[in-house]
Amino acid sequence: MSSNIVPLRLRPHLVSFLMKEMKGVGKSFAGYKCKVLNVPAYSFIGSFLLEHLEKIDYPVKNIETFNIFLDVAATSRKRYVSKGNFYKIESLGKSFVYLPEEFVETINNIFEQQFRNSFFNFVDARVENNAPVTQAILSFIDKYDLFEANVTQIQLRQLYYRMKEEGLCFSLQNKLRRQ
Structure with missing residues (x-):
């Protein structure tokens, strides 16, 4: 299963807390070595992130301004395209993603x-x-x-x-x- 690394800006005390409580591994992201915390797609946080992530064509810029990186294992997601029951299955497996600012506070x-x-x-x-x-x-x-x-x-x-x-x-x- 492929995954997406999601860079985030969290409050400093939350980073310290999560680094001790969550499992992660060292990885390279956009030329930056970092500890990446694993978040399964079926978890509460994983499903929240998958619902709100946006695809972009390039890695996020200014990577040093982020203080935590989450690895969300997912190959695809359903995205509703209208108010009806229509949805498309969107592949995230080989895409760059980011969390829009309106969801960072959440x-x-x-x-x-x-x-x-x-x-x-x-x-x-x-x-x-x-x-x-x-x-x-x-x-x-x-x-x-x-x-x-x-x-x-x-x-x-x-x-x-x-x-x-x-x-x-x-x-x-x-x-x-x-x-």
């Missing part, structure tokens, strides 16, 4: 929600085992190298208490708050 928010849920569950489990909140947060920061992404213990402490008060699924019913 993919950032999807990964942000995963980051926040993982953070809350990590800290809450440690606190339930009698660890101080500060120590639990610092362990999370250390585990994901978040100091390099300018994430502070104070920011995460505020996030932890907000999520504890509002609940894990609060942002599913409301706008995702940025700090």
Whole structure:
């Protein structure tokens, strides 16, 4: 099965988090050596990307401005061409692709929600085992190298208490708050 490498610009703390949590391999993309994270086409993220990717005739320019690369394994996709039931099968196997800017914020928010849920569950489990909140947060920061992404213990402490008060699924019913 062929695949498409999708370059993205994600928030720095999400890159640190995803590099630790997702599997990937070193590859060359447009003459740039990078770690590429594998995303199956049948996964939630893979299907979201396949639905919104656009084909282009050349590799994306200014490759150094991207901070993460996803490898979506797919040979084709169905694309609806009208409001009816008409669709065409589009081959992506040997095409250059990119994610339009209007969907970059959405993919950032999807990964942000995963980051926040993982953070809350990590800290809450440690606190339930009698660890101080500060120590639990610092362990999370250390585990994901978040100091390099300018994430502070104070920011995460505020996030932890907000999520504890509002609940894990609060942002599913409301706008995702940025700090």
